[in-house]
């Protein structure tokens with residue numbers, strides 16, 4: 001199916017400049033039908049899926065190469081249609097193909113927890129992949145990217161996106177032309193910078209509210225105060241259901257607990273490194289006991305452990321899960337790539 005898809009779109013792109021206006025219209029319609037038939041796309045807003053909220057794990061690993069886990073990335077479906085990316089580390093693009101997730105034309109929101117490379121390195125590649133679909137389906141809604149403001153060595157989310165796609169001096173300046181001038185429709189990228197300071201911002205902030213989808217954010221602690229990585233956690237609420245994603249964090253600030261209160265699904269950073277490390281404090285990540293305590297105190301229904309670091313033998317994961325369960329009475333799910341988890 002993936003090979004058919006790859007063949008279909010370049011055929012259309014190459015043919016269009018040779019055709020008259022009327023022929024182009026017919027060709028576009030044909031391309032839409034072709035794409036729909038080949039990809040087996042669900043129609044947007046399918047009534048059979050009304051009110052549904054689910055998340056698919058694109059990458060359950062961390063920054064190191066692993067046999068079976070891509071770096072961090074998640075995709076949220078609303079009403080059965082992919083709409084929101086959360087992060088996009090290395091390997092997540094190929095996971096989309098492996099999962100036959102081709103209907104990305106209605107994704108209009110991207111939540112970036114922080115700019116560590118294992119969370120963002122595949123962002124520009126997926127944007128370009130989405131561009132072809134948006135063009136084929138004539139989707140003109142902007143793509144809104146929400147992430148932390150600048151601090152220390154880290155640019156703001158706005159600068160991060162501009163550094164990629166700015167038409168004058170962006171790393172991928174050529175894509176600015178693709179996205180904005182060469183073809184119609186435009187693919188506009190909009191950015192929102194949210195506060196990163198977990199000491200001064202202690203309550204969730206509403207960052208996006210449209211068509212019943214509400215996104216809240218709160219700063220979290222990821223690294224020592226003096227050299228911290230500006231990082232935020234996100235919560236998506238829709239039709240009385242919710243998914244919360246911790247990003248990377250040390251749980252000391254308590255902010256994630258505030259954000260995750262009563263949430264249906266909590267995806268929690270479970271990056272325990274080589275020697276690690278069940279007891280000594282880790283300023284970058286959370287310990288199993290903290291994960292369990294936070295999920296229990298927040299009344300989380302499903303706790304998803306993800307972002308594993310090597311070595312993560314089955315025995316080590318079992319040990320993490322049992323330690324978490326000492327503190328948390330709800331359902332614990334160990335993430336793997338392409339696992340899809342619905343809110344029920």
Ligand SMILES: [Zn+2]
Pocket residue numbers: 062063072116118119248307
């Ligand atoms: Zn990470």
Ligand SMILES: [Zn+2]
Pocket residue numbers: 114116222229248
């Ligand atoms: Zn990180």
